[in-house]
Amino acid sequence: MAAEEVNKPSSHPPYPEMIQAAIAGLGDENGSNKSAISKYIEGAFVGLPSDHSVQLTDSLIKMKESGELMHSKNNYLLRDPNAPPKRGRGRPPKPKLQSSLPEAPAGPPRPRGRPPKARDPLAPPSSSPRPKVASGSGKPRGRPPKKAKIDGAVAAEAAGVTGAPRPRGGGGLRR
DSSP states (O other): OOHHHHHOOOOOHHHHHHHHHHHHHHOOOOOOOHHHHHHHHHHHHOOOOOHHHHHHHHHHHHHHHSSEEEEETTTEOOOOTTTTOOOOSSSOOOOOOOOOSOOOOOSOOOOOSOOOOOTTTTTTSSSSSSSEEEEEEESSOOOOOHHHHHEEEEEHHHHHOOSOOSSSSSOOOOO
């Protein structure tokens, strides 16, 4: 029996047409809610499927998203045909200009990085990229290198400390 219902042609128009007819037929200026639209369709059209409420809900959602219907305070209204189309979220794309000039042939791709400075053709060639400039103080530039570490015994002899090493802990005298 289910196969007979699937193959049988429907005796009602598509849901968007029925919804538009219901909203226009109800004629409420604030719009019509889903239950009022459903009752109107059930009374006006014959041969509705058993899942009528599901198909009605899906059609209402699709029509609302596409802009055919407006949804306000749980009521559905027909969109004014003279109203401008609803714009999506975000900034609209820039219009593409159609130029009548032929496109210039593309040259080789630009190299990466900053372009080199223009060199003076009359200047004598230098061997190094940057000439050394002597500083006025006579000291070399930058941080001086670290001194090499010396062994503990060698350091003690260099400091002039001799004798037995001190015992660990306690700092006071024992009596």
